Amino acid sequence: MPLDVQEGSVEAGLDALDTPVNAPEGSRVRRIAARVLPPVGAIVVLVAIWQALWAAAFWPEFKLPSPAAVWGQIWQLVTSGDILELFWVSVHRAVIGFAISLLIAVPLGLAIANIRVVRRGIGPLVSGLQSLPSVAWVPAAILWFGLNDRAIYWVVLLGAVPSIANGLVSGLDQVPPILPRVGKALGAGRFGGIRYILLPAALPGFLGGLKQGWAFSWRSLMAAELIATSPELGEGLGQFLHNGMSLSDISMVFAGIVLIFVVGVGIELLVFRPLENSVLRARGLTSSAH
Amino acid sequence: MTAIVDAPPDQLTPVRFHQVGKAFGSGRKAVVALDGVDLEVGAGEFVCLLGASGCGKTTLLNLVAGLDRPTSGRIELNSSRPAVVFQEAALMPWLTAAGNVELPLRMAGVPKAQRRAKAAELLELVRLAGLGDKRPHELSGGMRQRVALARALASTTDSADAGKPSLLLMDEPFSALDAITRDVLQGELLRIWRATGTAILFVTHDVREAVRLGQRVVLLSSRPGRVVQEWDVDDAPDAVDEINTALRKVISSHAA
Numbered sequence: 001m002p003l004d005v006q007e008g009s010v011e012a013g014l015d016a017l018d019t020p021v022n023a024p025e026g027s028r029v030r031r032i033a034a035r036v037l038p039p040v041g042a043i044v045v046l047v048a049i050w051q052a053l054w055a056a057a058f059w060p061e062f063k064l065p066s067p068a069a070v071w072g073q074i075w076q077l078v079t080s081g082d083i084l085e086l087f088w089v090s091v092h093r094a095v096i097g098f099a100i101s102l103l104i105a106v107p108l109g110l111a112i113a114n115i116r117v118v119r120r121g122i123g124p125l126v127s128g129l130q131s132l133p134s135v136a137w138v139p140a141a142i143l144w145f146g147l148n149d150r151a152i153y154w155v156v157l158l159g160a161v162p163s164i165a166n167g168l169v170s171g172l173d174q175v176p177p178i179l180p181r182v183g184k185a186l187g188a189g190r191f192g193g194i195r196y197i198l199l200p201a202a203l204p205g206f207l208g209g210l211k212q213g214w215a216f217s218w219r220s221l222m223a224a225e226l227i228a229t230s231p232e233l234g235e236g237l238g239q240f241l242h243n244g245m246s247l248s249d250i251s252m253v254f255a256g257i258v259l260i261f262v263v264g265v266g267i268e269l270l271v272f273r274p275l276e277n278s279v280l281r282a283r284g285l286t287s288s289a290h
Numbered sequence: 291m292t293a294i295v296d297a298p299p300d301q302l303t304p305v306r307f308h309q310v311g312k313a314f315g316s317g318r319k320a321v322v323a324l325d326g327v328d329l330e331v332g333a334g335e336f337v338c339l340l341g342a343s344g345c346g347k348t349t350l351l352n353l354v355a356g357l358d359r360p361t362s363g364r365i366e367l368n369s370s371r372p373a374v375v376f377q378e379a380a381l382m383p384w385l386t387a388a389g390n391v392e393l394p395l396r397m398a399g400v401p402k403a404q405r406r407a408k409a410a411e412l413l414e415l416v417r418l419a420g421l422g423d424k425r426p427h428e429l430s431g432g433m434r435q436r437v438a439l440a441r442a443l444a445s446t447t448d449s450a451d452a453g454k455p456s457l458l459l460m461d462e463p464f465s466a467l468d469a470i471t472r473d474v475l476q477g478e479l480l481r482i483w484r485a486t487g488t489a490i491l492f493v494t495h496d497v498r499e500a501v502r503l504g505q506r507v508v509l510l511s512s513r514p515g516r517v518v519q520e521w522d523v524d525d526a527p528d529a530v531d532e533i534n535t536a537l538r539k540v541i542s543s544h545a546a
Contacts, residue, residue: 011417014432014471018430019428019429020427020428020430176380178380181376182376182380185355185357185374185376185442186393186394187445196397200384279384283383283384283425284383284425285383
């Protein structure tokens with residue numbers, strides 16, 4: 001070995017060789033196209049099949065509306081501006097319900113994860129509640145609170161709280177045991193350990209729980225709105241769907257389903273997906289072929 | 291803990307074991323991991339703890355680090371908080387390299403500007419200056435382990451312990467690395483040891499590593515872990531062969 005190798009240069013060379021190399025990403029347009037085209041294509045195929053079935057007239061018009069008729073319903077809502085009220089009534093309920101669920105579920109999840117008695121006592125109960133469809137609470141909620149917003153929020157809470165709490169618990173359970181140990185060796189006390197190590201380490205699992213919690217609260221809200229209809233409650237998407245059924249207007253029913261779907265998926269795509277992606281990417285948990 | 295208050299700091303022994311024993315479980319099913327261990331690490335001394343699997347090396351380190359308590363005997367600790375480097379780097383994946391080094395300072399309530407400066411200084415020490423913004427997954431295994439070393443060193447800088455000798459505990463820190471990286475990092479560790487003057491208690495199962503790094507090598511037996519023999523490596527040229535023979539003897543005693 002030549003003696004003129006500089007001190008530290010072997011190490012620098014190793015660092016250069018060993019550092020993980022990220023494959024260069026394609027152009028921005030191409031990446032977006034690769035993401036957007038497949039789902040758009042799938043929707044186009046579905047609508048085409050629907051159109052073909054409708055054209056073949058297997059079912060009478062009052063059972064299967066044409067895509068054009070459903071689009072007409074939606075377009076009418078858009079041009080009359082009614083769609084804003086439908087969205088506002090439902091989405092603001094869902095957001096408020098979700099926010100209250102969050103306030104209840106986080107302390108609950110922390111208690112279940114950290115206190116053994118609580119885990120044994122109410123852990124199974126909370127997991128069990130998750131598999132109980134929250135629609136089941138609608139009759140009780142109406143009897144307790146009457147036909148008002150409180151009944152609706154009650155149903156949403158029972159849908160969302162268990163899944164958010166469970167998400168937090170499983171996030172905390174999946175923290176590699178070495179991390180709290182390292183934290184302790186670095187001088188973390190009980191609360192420092194929770195604040196600086198456990199909570200950030202549990203974040204990916206917790207975000208998964210939030211996403212599921214949102215899906216559950218949206219679902220529960222629609223079920224509640226669909227069953228609990230009253231003029232005092234204002235008209236949300238669930239009531240719109242209910243009205244479609246009362247009027248035997250199948251294209252209105254389909255339009256209601258499409259709109260509920262669009263809001264549920266839209267919020268997931270606009271809020272939760274980017275949040276989750278940024279957290280996972282920062283930790284190197286995403287594969288590049290995403 | 292009874293520190294010898296009168297002795298000047300440079301003569302304080304960072305850690306001293308008095309007949310330390312550790313058993314897991316109780317009654318007849320108890321597993322004795324350590325039994326009657328007497329050991330001391332002098333200020334600025336580099337001691338390698340050598341043993342086969344099940345010799346309680348890691349247990350012993352955990353006792354010094356305060357992650358576990360001895361069941362008998364006592365450990366006299368006169369150092370500032372021991373810095374610990376584990377076999378895995380175990381960096382916090384949500385923090386950058388610099389963020390990881392700053393973490394112990396943040397938990398100790400050190401102001402931000404001071405934290406920044408200290409982290410930059412320590413990253414410089416492990417030759418990672420300028421890479422503070424990288425995330426753990428963007429670093430190689432060797433680089434991660436160096437960040438872990440810098441982070442451990444940051445955890446000892448506690449103003450309340452000023453004047454006490456520092457102590458670095460390392461639990462097979464290089465065993466998961468490839469041969470070249472290990473070789474380079476061993477050299478780096480020696481450089482850092484000389485630069486900082488910290489005492490090091492280094493656990494390994496690799497005789498060559500122990501002899502290359504340590505001033506003193508302590509061989510532990512397995513189940514229960516007891517101190518079998520010690521060598522001052524500096525004045526024993528055939529140390530590797532001699533220690534290898536002793537280690538083989540310890541291992542083959544378990545063959546039956």
